Amino acid sequence: MQILQVLPEGSTLPPVAYLVVLVLALAGVALALRRVGPRVTDRVVVSFAPWMVVGSSCYVLYQVHDTSSFLLKPFFSSPTVYVSVAVLAGAVWAASAAAGLPADRWRPPSVPSVVGLSGAVLAVVVVGWALAMSAPDLEPVWPGVALAVAVVCAAAVWVAIRRLVPATRVTGAVGGLCVLGHALDGVSTAVGIDVLGFGERSPFSRAIIEFAATLPTASLLGAGWLFVVVKLALAAAVLVLLASYVREEPGEGYLLLGAVAAVGLGPGAHNLLLFTIAS
Structure with a gap:
């Protein structure tokens, strides 16, 4: 499903079934965050930087490599991939905040350390996957x-x-x-x-x-x-x-x-x- 050309070329929406799953997941995470009411600090926001890399890297995989047999591929299209990653990152944020971890320090255990490290690990995996599939070129x-x-x-x-x-x-x-x-x-x-x-x-x-x-x-x-x-x-x-x-x-x-x-x-x-x- 093509999107109006206000968005970058290649932007598409996934099939309806995937959209329903994504909307329900996003609503669930939003509700969890609303109930937890996590404290927002500059460190918490910066800790989401690796997750931004995860989203963009997943989209590169969607563009360059043949993942047609991959069941989750529709979640990797743009702009869907950014919502998908936001759901995962939001769930980690909600869980760490619900555990009562502090939000104003990097030293673990804390919300910024949990969100940042989990995003960094996933970013390394996705980027490494993309590089490995393209090596040695x-x-x-x-x-x-x-x-x-x-x-x-x-x-x-x-x-x-x-x-x-x-x-x-x-x-x-x-x-x-x-x-x-x-x-x-x-x-x-x-x-x-x-x-x-x-x-x-x-x-x-x-x-x-x-x-x-x-x-x-x-x-x-x-x-x-x-x-x-x-x-x-x-x-x-x-x-x-x-x-x-x-x-x-x-x-x-x-x-x-x-x-x-x-x-x-x-x-x-x-x-x-x-x-x-x-x-």
């Missing part, structure tokens, strides 16, 4: 370059925005994750477009890249540089706009920033893994 050089450049860009923007707008310091580690996620998405997309010859599936991103390709700078800088600038500017703007909200309503503010971070980190991690195994 792996191309990690340019994805590695993209990762390094993204980290440098994110660090520069993060330091600059905290100095220029001190109020953004209240966003804590979630703010840093937000900047890193969007830097990774922007830089990896630029490398994919200008170096590796990949196309852009998102219509909004594609419009920015196509516009950059018409500028005089295209012959020197390529078509992806403007997308990097836009992503970093948007991430910085979000931190400035949400700083006061995070201060007044920390729980809701951190969750909102976490959602913004996921929109960048998910596609960015997807790009790195896809370019590594499909270049």
Whole structure:
């Protein structure tokens, strides 16, 4: 079932039976979280970062490898895979919070350690599976370059925005994750477009890249540089706009920033893994 072309190309919905299972599971996890009422801290939100990688990596498997005989394959399509992973991560969160674990420290036992470590283990398994299925034809050089450049860009923007707008310091580690996620998405997309010859599936991103390709700078800088600038500017703007909200309503503010971070980190991690195994 194709989705309207507001979403990236290739977005589909699974068969009705899978949708029913997914909706019921999501409702169950949402109800459990509502009853438990877990405390939301910046560390709790950051601990979901590995789960964002899990979702994007599962989608890479769905795209690249033949898993037609795999019963759970429909749960790996986009955007379904992100809801599927959210159900699993939410269940882990609800269980750890219901056990009375603290939410304000990394040292185990705690909610951030349980959520983060479980997501990290699953991420290693999924990424390792994808790499193993593609070995020995792996191309990690340019994805590695993209990762390094993204980290440098994110660090520069993060330091600059905290100095220029001190109020953004209240966003804590979630703010840093937000900047890193969007830097990774922007830089990896630029490398994919200008170096590796990949196309852009998102219509909004594609419009920015196509516009950059018409500028005089295209012959020197390529078509992806403007997308990097836009992503970093948007991430910085979000931190400035949400700083006061995070201060007044920390729980809701951190969750909102976490959602913004996921929109960048998910596609960015997807790009790195896809370019590594499909270049």
